[in-house]
Amino acid sequence: MTTASRLPAYLEERQRLVDAALDLHLPPVTTFPPTIHEAMRYSVFAGGKRIRPILTLAAAEAVGGRADDAMPSALAFELIHTYSLIHDDLPAMDDDDLRRGKPTSHKVYGEAIAILAGDALLTHAFRLLGDPGLASRLDGGRLARVLRELADGAGSIGMVGGQVVDIQAEDRHVDLATVEALHRHKTGALIRAAVRVGGIVGGADAGALDALTRFAEALGLAFQIVDDLLNVEGDPASLGKSAGSDARRKKSTYPGVAGLPAARARAHSLSVDAQAAVAPLGEAAWPLRALAEFVVARRA
Amino acid sequence: MTTASRLPAYLEERQRLVDAALDLHLPPVTTFPPTIHEAMRYSVFAGGKRIRPILTLAAAEAVGGRADDAMPSALAFELIHTYSLIHDDLPAMDDDDLRRGKPTSHKVYGEAIAILAGDALLTHAFRLLGDPGLASRLDGGRLARVLRELADGAGSIGMVGGQVVDIQAEDRHVDLATVEALHRHKTGALIRAAVRVGGIVGGADAGALDALTRFAEALGLAFQIVDDLLNVEGDPASLGKSAGSDARRKKSTYPGVAGLPAARARAHSLSVDAQAAVAPLGEAAWPLRALAEFVVARRA
Numbered sequence: 154m155t156t157a158s159r160l161p162a163y164l165e166e167r168q169r170l171v172d173a174a175l176d177l178h179l180p181p182v183t184t185f186p187p188t189i190h191e192a193m194r195y196s197v198f199a200g201g202k203r204i205r206p207i208l209t210l211a212a213a214e215a216v217g218g219r220a221d222d223a224m225p226s227a228l229a230f231e232l233i234h235t236y237s238l239i240h241d242d243l244p245a246m247d248d249d250d251l252r253r254g255k256p257t258s259h260k261v262y263g264e265a266i267a268i269l270a271g272d273a274l275l276t277h278a279f280r281l282l283g284d285p286g287l288a289s290r291l292d293g294g295r296l297a298r299v300l301r302e303l304a305d306g307a308g309s310i311g312m313v314g315g316q317v318v319d320i321q322a323e324d325r326h327v328d329l330a331t332v333e334a335l336h337r338h339k340t341g342a343l344i345r346a347a348v349r350v351g352g353i354v355g356g357a358d359a360g361a362l363d364a365l366t367r368f369a370e371a372l373g374l375a376f377q378i379v380d381d382l383l384n385v386e387g388d389p390a391s392l393g394k395s396a397g398s399d400a401r402r403k404k405s406t407y408p409g410v411a412g413l414p415a416a417r418a419r420a421h422s423l424s425v426d427a428q429a430a431v432a433p434l435g436e437a438a439w440p441l442r443a444l445a446e447f448v449v450a451r452r453a
Numbered sequence: 454m455t456t457a458s459r460l461p462a463y464l465e466e467r468q469r470l471v472d473a474a475l476d477l478h479l480p481p482v483t484t485f486p487p488t489i490h491e492a493m494r495y496s497v498f499a500g501g502k503r504i505r506p507i508l509t510l511a512a513a514e515a516v517g518g519r520a521d522d523a524m525p526s527a528l529a530f531e532l533i534h535t536y537s538l539i540h541d542d543l544p545a546m547d548d549d550d551l552r553r554g555k556p557t558s559h560k561v562y563g564e565a566i567a568i569l570a571g572d573a574l575l576t577h578a579f580r581l582l583g584d585p586g587l588a589s590r591l592d593g594g595r596l597a598r599v600l601r602e603l604a605d606g607a608g609s610i611g612m613v614g615g616q617v618v619d620i621q622a623e624d625r626h627v628d629l630a631t632v633e634a635l636h637r638h639k640t641g642a643l644i645r646a647a648v649r650v651g652g653i654v655g656g657a658d659a660g661a662l663d664a665l666t667r668f669a670e671a672l673g674l675a676f677q678i679v680d681d682l683l684n685v686e687g688d689p690a691s692l693g694k695s696a697g698s699d700a701r702r703k704k705s706t707y708p709g710v711a712g713l714p715a716a717r718a719r720a721h722s723l724s725v726d727a728q729a730a731v732a733p734l735g736e737a738a739w740p741l742r743a744l745a746e747f748v749v750a751r752r753a
Contacts, residue, residue: 180609186638189609189617240572245545245564264545265620268568269613272540272575276608279579283600288593296593300583300600308576309480309489313569317489320565338486 160443164202167210171203174224175231178281192262192270193277196235200253204376205230205344208444209351212365215431215438218355225284226299226354230347232281233307236274237343239267241316278303291354299350306346315339322405332410333374340380341373348372360433367430368441375423376448378416381406383452385413424449460743464502467510471503474524475531478581492562492570493577496535500553504676505530505644508744509651512665515731515738518655525584526599526654530647532581533607536574537643539567541616578603591654599650606646615639622705632705633674640680641673648672660733667730668741675723676748678716681706683752685713724749 175197182191206227213223242249242257243264250260259267281287282300291299305311315338322335348369352362385408408416427445431438475497482491506527513523542549542557543564550560559567581587582600591599605611615638622635648669652662685708708716727745731738 184610186609186614186617186621188621189614193609236572240568243545243568245543245568266617268540268543268545269616271572272536273609273613275572275575276604276613280601280604280608283597283604285594285597288597291593293588293591293593293596294585296596297583297585297588301580304576304580304583308580309486309493309573310484313573313576314486314489316569317486317566321486321488 156439156443157446160440160447163440163443164207167207168203170220171206171210171227171231172198174228178225178228178284179277188262188266189269189273192258192266193274195261196239196258196270197232197274199255201231201235203231204444205234205347208344208347208369208372208441209354211438211440211444212348212351212357212369213355215365215434215441216352216355216357216361217437218351218357222287222290223351223354225281225287226303226350227347229278229281229303230343230350232274232278233303233312233343236271236278237307237312237316239271239274243267246316246320275307278307287354295353299353302346302350302353306342311338311342311346312340315342319405325405327405327410329407329410332405332407335405336374336377336407337370340377341370344373344376345369364430364433368427368445371423371427371430372445372448375420375427375445378407378420378423379449379451381408382413382416382420385409420449456739456743457746460740460747463740463743464507467507468503470520471506471510471527471531472498474528478525478528478584479577488562488566489569489573492558492566493574495561496539496558496570497532497574499555501531501535503531504744505534505647508644508647508669508672508741509654511738511740511744512648512651512657512669513655515665515734515741516652516655516657516661517737518651518657522587522590523651523654525581525587526603526650527647529578529581529603530643530650532574532578533603533612533643536571536578537607537612537616539571539574543567546616546620575607578607587654595653599653602646602650602653606642611638611642611646612640615642619705625705627705627710629707629710632707632710635705636674636677636707637670640677641670644673644676645669664730664733668727668745671723671727671730672745672748675720675727675745678707678720678723679749679751681708682713682716682720685709720749 179194179197180190182194184190209227209230210220210223214220238252239258241247242252243259249257251257258270282303288296315335318335319339322331345366348365349362352365357365424445428442431441479494479497480490482494484490509527509530510520510523514520538552539558541547542552543559549557551557558570562570582603588596607613615635618635619639622631645666648665649662652665657665724745728742731741
């Protein structure tokens with residue numbers, strides 16, 4: 154069986170595992186005040202592919218760690234991703250009514266609750282790093298490193314910084330270097346942190362962490378270029394949003410600046426780089442390699 | 454010299470100390486992308502009284518710890534407080550143009566950047582708990598406890614939950630129990646966490662932490678009742694916002710529900726309770742007692 158053909162069953166099992174853990178680690182809807190906990194869960198369970206937490210778990214296992222130990226930190230990345238989508242969809246930002254085919258948070262709960270649901274998910278992500286089970290396996294220094302990785306990937310020098318660059322680049326002509334810098338911040342930084350945190354929790358040595366980092370940087374950029382390509386070429390039903398919406402908004406995208414053939418070639422070569430980076434980690438890293446292969450083949 | 458008369462010089466020195474540490478621990482405005490770092494600093498340095506970080510430092514010292522060791526965690530509370538003001542002031546929330554007499558973040562930077570500046574400050578607050586200096590003095594278990602305290606005080610079961618209750622209570626008649634529950638979440642939870650984190654970092658035993666907790670709960674509620682009283686009676690110049698603005702918005706306030714004399718009496722008795730709670734901690738707790746005395750005497 155090739156690694157690529159093992160991937161669908163692997164992803165399905167991991168999505169189930171992550172979904173069950175999310176349900177366990179989010180406050181129940183009955184917790185006071187119920188509205189906020191309902192809004193948090195509405196967006197978390199709106200049908201994400203759980204790519205980021207799956208990467209954290211796979212990175213931990215690739216360096217000989219256990220998925221169970223990495224689970225709380227893996228979930229933190231999914232909560233950060235979800236909060237960023239809620240805030241991104243707000244009228245003051247992208248003003249989107251639909252996300253994965255469902256009404257966005259502010260369409261269901263109103264803008265004020267949507268802002269607060271995002272804030273609460275961001276806060277809860279960091280609470281998960283305070284999970285007693287995780288802390289019992291990490292000393293203070295390693296827990297602090299994990300905290301810094303998550304915060305730097307998510308914050309003003311990472312994902313939030315990328316949103317700022319994105320806003321400032323709208324309706325302006327930008328070059329390829331700017332588009333790559335935008336992607337490196339907006340989606341790359343969090344994916345990089347998700348993989349590195351898996352490595353740190355899994356006990357990676359410096360060489361393995363370096364391999365994981367190169368893997369994650371290539372994968373993150375490939376992932377975003379393919380996202381841009383799907384936005385141009387994609388089928389709205391499987392995307393859950395209308396194709397061509399980036400172009401209408403004059404978003405700075407890789408295919409928009411470099412053209413479709415160059416974008417496809419770049420995504421392919423990044424996928425090859427990502428797979429090569431984790432080759433030295435051997436058989437335990439097969440899901441990482443399969444994911445890098447899958448990312449450029451996906452259709453939604 | 455009485456403790457009350459020592460307080461102004463103490464507060465001034467502590468505010469200077471906290472301001473210098475904030476300047477050191479926030480990314481410089483030149484960090485890419487500059488706009489977000491400028492917006493973060495704009496709101497942090499818009500003239501706060503630094504009550505929350507001062508409480509963290511004072512609680513650490515009250516149980517025999519060092520203020521220096523508690524500084525990164527103290528700053529985290531100021532960043533959380535600042536982010537909550539930015540998001541609170543947004544058009545979708547309280548829609549305020551002025552805060553402490555200055556234009557609010559979204560008036561200066563626009564709504565999108567204001568939302569992101571709040572997100573970035575919230576994220577950076579948790580990054581401060583990953584400060585290597587702090588981690589070197591706390592084992593994984595204690596660092597995890599600090600993380601949970603901050604997240605619970607700031608998140609959906611704390612401050613963010615309180616904002617939700619506040620939004621849902623607007624334009625409705627609420628009883629005194631609801632107003633107290635609102636305050637306990639919206640402002641009380643973060644103040645309680647600020648004091649408890651100081652205690653944990655300072656090495657408090659269970660008895661001392663319990664004393665600090667009772668102090669913080671009484672102080673937090675007194676603080677908010679006085680805030681409500683100042684909003685009714687206050688001088689707009691020293692408040693930095695218009696007096697009576699809560700009443701115009703039909704906000705649920707303590708004086709609004711219980712009347713002015715009962716509100717004044719309740720604030721006074723809570724201040725007495727707070728001072729009594731930390732009496733067993735002795736001379737090292739004098740700033741906490743003086744703060745509890747000051748809170749009900751303040752005019753802005």
